[in-house]
Amino acid sequence: MQNNEPDAAGHRPHRNVLRLNERDNVVIALRDIAAGEAVPEISEPLPSAVPKGHKIATRSIAVGEYVYRYGQIIGQATKDIAIGEHVHVQNLGMGAHKQDHAFASETKPLPALADARQFMGYHRSDGTVGTRNYVGLITTVNCSGSVARFIAEAAERNGMLDAYPNVDGVVPIVHGTGCGMSATNEGYQALFRTLSGYAQHPNFAGILLIGLGCEVMQLSELVGGKSIRADGALRYMTIQNEGGTRKTMRRGLKELQGILELANCVTRAPAPVSHITVGLQCGGSDGYSGITANPALGHASDLLVQHGGTTILSETSEIYGAEHLLTRRAETVEIGEKLIKRIKWWEDYTARNGGEMDNNPSPGNKRGGLTTILEKSLGATAKSGTAPLRDVYEFGQKIDKKGFVFMDSPGFDPCSVTGQVASGANIVVFTTGRGSVSGYKPTPCIKLATNSEMFARMSEDMDLNCGDIVSHDVSITQKGEEILDMIIRVASGEKTKSEELGFGGAEFVPWQIGAVM
Known part of the structure; x- marks a missing residue:
């Protein structure tokens, strides 16, 4: 039996698996698990090995039956799945899905925070404040x-x-x-x-x-x-x-x-954090993204919104299948309908160009444990926290509202960030499980690692480890506060790892829509 007693520092040892919601019929492997091993939550030894970050069936799942993660549908079984079996591309597919958008039905404004935090920024004549000069x-x-x-x-x-x-x-x-x-x-x-x-x-x-x-x-x-x-x-x-x-x-x-x-x-001077606009990004995602870094960034997003700041979620093709979680948080029905209008545009755009909305995840995402775009989108949407959706913008359109907003963009990271920066993001926070490396001058980019192993391997590129949420039971709330503190320090001039390495010269990628003639 695994020892779950905390060590002298108050940290608990690494668990084998993690159940994310009581409705789920899979758990997530938190380490590589060998065939024949017995693990909690599963009544029989595993029939085959399961890599870290991948899914394991907690009960028998019949062909055509829905598979649940986060308490949400991530696809349908394409064949019968036995208890303890590895659930992935060999037995899980998109299947038919229909979401209840329930526009503006779960909008819950967040209370403003009393402590007026500040950063040291560059005040411009139009009233905006820069984080770099x-x-x-x-x-x-x-x-x-x-x-x-x-x-x-x-x-x-x-x-x-x-x-x-x-x-x-x-x-x-x-x-x-x-x-x-x-x-x-x-x-x-x-x-x-x-x-x-x-x-x-x-x-x-x-x-x-x-x-x-x-x-x-x-x-x-x-x-x-x-x-x-x-x-x-x-x-x-x-x-x-x-x-x-x-x-x-x-x-x-x-x-x-x-x-x-x-x-x-121009020199740095104090400014309220309400002048910070953060582009929320993820790339090279893995099975940990929706468990660690993304929800932690979502909590930081909520904190910044409570301070009067702005956060921008994008990558429309990577919220596909999870858009109902955003439409329910829309301030008005009209805002929710604007998001669905962009989803429908994307369905037409991909169809007329010979693509499909569910052509994601990428090979790297799949190696990290993600199987369908529904699963990837649910994890990606966690970056947005719980704040009301205040508006939906086109690619590169100037953001004119404070709070949490959405900007339409492809899922290709450099292109999506280019749009967010054009819209006004003066900080980018980027979560990654596989190890994305990039920078986005003139806007500094903070890299959050979703798992401790990748953070150790690529520590020269990663700014903050979120893997300790799983390995050492650090809370989402604690990590979110840590992320906000780093945002404020970087906004005040602290260099990120991508800045120290000199990134930013090749990542300006405008979205090319339409025919090249």
């Missing part, structure tokens, strides 16, 4: 990307930044689109919102916009005849008008120096 070189089109990089590299090479200690750096925002597209469709509008959002982002003290000149995404449309930025720290040029690469670089360096002088005048 970068200068951005934003390109309208792929054709101006190399020149933007040339300017940034030249500024670093000649030591220009040394004279401006209050500036975190120069960030070239380059991408692979901006032309070969319609100027009127939803793809153009998504890119327009994304570039405009970055140009107005509070983590940028100033912007130099660089175009080629003949592209579909015209500088004149982005600028609109007026300065995008209220502080005037916006300058722009096109390579064709300047007379080529070298002339554009010379003028670009001159303009950049002027922007750096303005940016260097």
Whole structure:
């Protein structure tokens, strides 16, 4: 029998399995379990080995019968499953499912917290507060990307930044689109919102916009005849008008120096945490994601909302099958219907492009124990906590409400985060079970490990371990408070692991919707 007595530090030893809800007919293996082993919750020895993070049937499940995890349906048995059997791709599939959206039926406003916590941020003239003080070189089109990089590299090479200690750096925002597209469709509008959002982002003290000149995404449309930025720290040029690469670089360096002088005048000052907007993300998920890091981040999200801050859940294709948990928390029926409208758009979008909404999880997710998109979505939605859903936004659309909101996006992490940053996220918190590595300049990214083994293996990339929720009975509440404390420290200037490693130069990925022509 396993000894569950706490050690001298008050920690309990590692358990074998975990039941998440009394309705569940599976438990989760918390370690690799060999064939023939006897484990709690199961009356017979296991007929085969089960890897850590995977599911074990606690009773016989007939073909066609629903399988439950979190007290929710995650799929149907595709064959008879014996008690103690490994439940995974070989015997579990999506099956038919229908959710009761029950719009706005479970909306429970959270009480405001009395203690007014603060962070040290960069106050901008439009009333927003940044967590970093970068200068951005934003390109309208792929054709101006190399020149933007040339300017940034030249500024670093000649030591220009040394004279401006209050500036975190120069960030070239380059991408692979901006032309070969319609100027009127939803793809153009998504890119327009994304570039405009970055140009107005509070983590940028100033912007130099660089175009080629003949592209579909015209500088004149982005600028609109007026300065995008209220502080005037916006300058722009096109390579064709300047007379080529070298002339554009010379003028670009001159303009950049002027922007750096303005940016260097700004220093950190106290600001309420209500000015923090967090993008909630997960990637490289595993069977622990919905047990440890995601619900802990959900509690941190609730705490931030209670302080007047904002959190953004995204990845529409990865809430599929769990959308009813969000529609029930919508403040109004209309907000819930906006979310379902995006779900229906995605069903049509995937169908006309030869895909399916349940083509997730990825191979890595499956190796980590996730079987169906329903299971993955239920775990992913846990990042949102319990706060009311205040609104639903399009990709890159400016967030204009405080509290918990949803922004439509693909499940591809760099693309989803790009939209969240464009919408105003000045911090990203990213949970991972397999070990995702990335960063998202100008916004710092905090990495949460879902399991202790991966955290130990990839400690140079992970900021915080949530695996101790399982291994040492740390509570979700305690870990959520720990995450909020880290958010505030990072917002005040503490560097994340991805920042220390220099990530952020390749993760700007606008969502390309529609035909490339």
